[in-house]
Amino acid sequence: MxxxxxxxxxxxxxxxxxxxxxxxxxxxxxxxxxxxxxxxxxxxxxxxxxxxxxxxxxxxxxxxxxxxxxxxxxxxxxxxxxxxxxxxxxxxxxxxxxxxxxxxxxxxxxxxxxxxxxxxxxxxxxxxxxxxxxxxxxxxxxxxxxxxxxxxxxxxxxxxxxxxxxxxxxxxxxxxxxxxxxxxxxxxxxxxxxxxxxxxxxxxxxxxxxxxxxxGTFVEEDDADRPVYGTRAPLRSWNPLWANAEVYWAAAKDAWHARHWRDKALVWLKPPGWRPADVAARFPKPAFDMRRERFDPPMSHALIAYSLLQFALLLAMTTQFLGLSARASLPALLGYAAYLVGSLTVLGALMEGRRGARWAEAVRVLGTALLPWLTGRWFGIAQLDPRMAFGLLLAFGLAALALPWLGNARGAELAPVSFQTRDPR
Known part of the structure; x- marks a missing residue:
């Protein structure tokens, strides 16, 4: 490594x-x-x-x-x-x-x-x-x-x-x-x-x-003006691919809609939030609301526990991926990377309650359970230890069985919070 x-x-x-x-x-x-x-x-x-x-x-x-x-x-x-x-x-x-x-x-x-x-x-x-x-x-x-x-x-x-x-x-x-x-x-x-x-x-x-x-860019924190966190164009999603792409996509759309070539370039070079006048007029965006509610899709107790467990497994796999990075082939690393990114994307959709997310998660966990067991291989590992293959079969097989039992009603989270009721520091 x-x-x-x-x-x-x-x-x-x-x-x-x-x-x-x-x-x-x-x-x-x-x-x-x-x-x-x-x-x-x-x-x-x-x-x-x-x-x-x-x-x-x-x-x-x-x-x-x-x-x-x-x-x-x-x-x-x-x-x-x-x-x-x-x-x-x-x-x-x-x-x-x-x-x-x-x-x-x-x-x-x-x-x-x-x-x-x-x-x-x-x-x-x-x-x-x-x-x-x-x-x-x-x-x-x-x-x-x-x-x-x-x-x-x-x-x-x-x-x-x-x-x-x-x-x-x-x-x-x-x-x-x-x-x-x-x-x-x-x-x-x-x-x-x-x-x-x-x-x-x-x-x-x-x-x-x-x-x-x-x-000249320093400002001291003021107890009378509690910080409100996030961005002025809220993401409102747990999708990691969209998190990385949202501003590129918004800028690309504004550049496409801009009538003047100069504005098409300035969209990328001006400060965030700047938009060509003609684009802003034709495609207005809502004003920023400091008192908006935080993005927090409801999750049941079971879904919270499931998401935390699956995420812990993905973290363990990421550690293995980093360990393999010095010696595994490029195709194996690319495949492993695609699996990890895809898994995090599906997990985000599941936590949001997106339509089709459970089916996508079922395909993911069944594939993770069965393919290593049937082939004896894993990304970058030509001969997978049978105990590891059985562990994947057991962990992700049980995850597949648990999927139908995950509810959608709001469960007890780590702690409730909103912009309107902020705890004092």
């Missing part, structure tokens, strides 16, 4: 321990922290981001490595502490500008929007990552390659910057005094995820909030 996948795999159990701790603290305080559908959707999008990352290393790391090796102005040593410190500061500085551009340029927002779609704010939101950010994000870090920072330094500092940002996605940590003035903190990042007018498009820093103070 490559080092990057190893670190993510090692960190994953820590993520879930902290998520469990956050849930316990929130319950102890009598606060609403999680909803099953939202948490599964957020973490599932993180899974897809990791899956895409396996195939996108040519862009995310490969181009950087080539530039550092062939076009760097000078060579910096990878074994010098000062190089690592400079690299981390440089990465965080460039991340600020990538993050800011992701809110100011629509084609970049189309990728970044995934991270903001959740109408809740908890540690599962931190794992909600884009699957398409790799397409253009790598451009922002090329100055580090040109400056001679080796790829073996760039990759670890990028992971440090990413992993640091996990803990700031919580409402369970309040103000931290001087820390809030220097670093990205839970209070500062709550502001960033809010759609309130005073908070919109602020606090972009990854590790340091000093960049925002320096470039």
């Amino acid at each position: 490559h080092t990057q996948e190893q670190i993510i795999s090692w960190a994953t159990p820590v993520f879930f321990v902290l998520i469990g701790l956050e849930l316990l603290v929130a319950r102890w305080r009598g606060r609403a922290a999680y909803r099953t559908g939202d948490a599964i959707s957020s973490i599932g999008l993180g899974v897809i981001s990791q899956v895409v990352g396996v195939f996108a290393k040519l862009l995310s790391i490969g181009i950087y490595a080539w530039v550092a090796a062939h076009a760097a102005l000078w060579k910096l040593p990878a074994d010098h502490l000062a190089v690592w410190v400079i690299a981390l500061l440089a990465y965080d500085f460039l991340y600020y500008w990538l993050h800011r551009a992701g809110h100011e340029v629509n084609i970049l927002w189309a990728a970044h929007v995934v991270h903001h779609q959740s109408e809740h704010y908890n540690l599962s939101t931190a794992l909600r990552q884009t699957g398409s950010g790799v397409l253009l994000g790598w451009l922002f870090y090329l100055p580090m390659a040109l400056a001679g920072i080796p790829v073996e330094v760039f990759v670890p500092v990028a992971l440090v910057d990413l992993l640091y940002q996990f803990w700031v996605h919580t409402e369970q940590v309040g103000r931290l005094g001087w820390f809030d003035r220097v670093f990205c903190s839970p209070s500062n990042h709550r502001v960033h995820h809010a759609v309130n007018e005073r908070y919109l498009d602020r606090n972009y820093g990854g590790i340091l909030i000093l960049w925002d103070r320096l470039f």
Whole structure:
């Protein structure tokens, strides 16, 4: 397994321990922290981001490595502490500008929007990552390659910057005094995820909030104006494919309908929400409503338990997929990736109560139960251990038997919540 996948795999159990701790603290305080559908959707999008990352290393790391090796102005040593410190500061500085551009340029927002779609704010939101950010994000870090920072330094500092940002996605940590003035903190990042007018498009820093103070994008959290989370064009879906495609699709439609070629290009380059005047007039959109209800399709107790169990199995498979990524063939990896993405999409439709979702889920679980048992094969594994094949048969066979018994009535979720009744921090 490559080092990057190893670190993510090692960190994953820590993520879930902290998520469990956050849930316990929130319950102890009598606060609403999680909803099953939202948490599964957020973490599932993180899974897809990791899956895409396996195939996108040519862009995310490969181009950087080539530039550092062939076009760097000078060579910096990878074994010098000062190089690592400079690299981390440089990465965080460039991340600020990538993050800011992701809110100011629509084609970049189309990728970044995934991270903001959740109408809740908890540690599962931190794992909600884009699957398409790799397409253009790598451009922002090329100055580090040109400056001679080796790829073996760039990759670890990028992971440090990413992993640091996990803990700031919580409402369970309040103000931290001087820390809030220097670093990205839970209070500062709550502001960033809010759609309130005073908070919109602020606090972009990854590790340091000093960049925002320096470039005029810092706003302090105000207890009199509680953050409301999500986006101003709510997703209202647990479909991970649509979550990644919604802004691209909306922009493509506006570009198609625009009468002028200049406007067709500006749709992608202007800030999010900008639309050509003729398009906005012919195809108006409803105004944003701060008091809208959160998206929360009803789920029975049985459906909640089923969804959590199936998602846990998919997480285990994702760990195996990442382990296979260094040695399995490309067709096997592509097949496995398609299975994981398709499974998460079907599970999302099931949690939404979509028509036909149960039939699609029945096909999925029966296929997962029977094909490994009958063929003795699994993605990237030519000779599957018979015990593993039997385990898949048993687990997914029982899932198929359980499907008819899943009700649709609202069950007890992790905690009820709405925009109108927000628990105080």
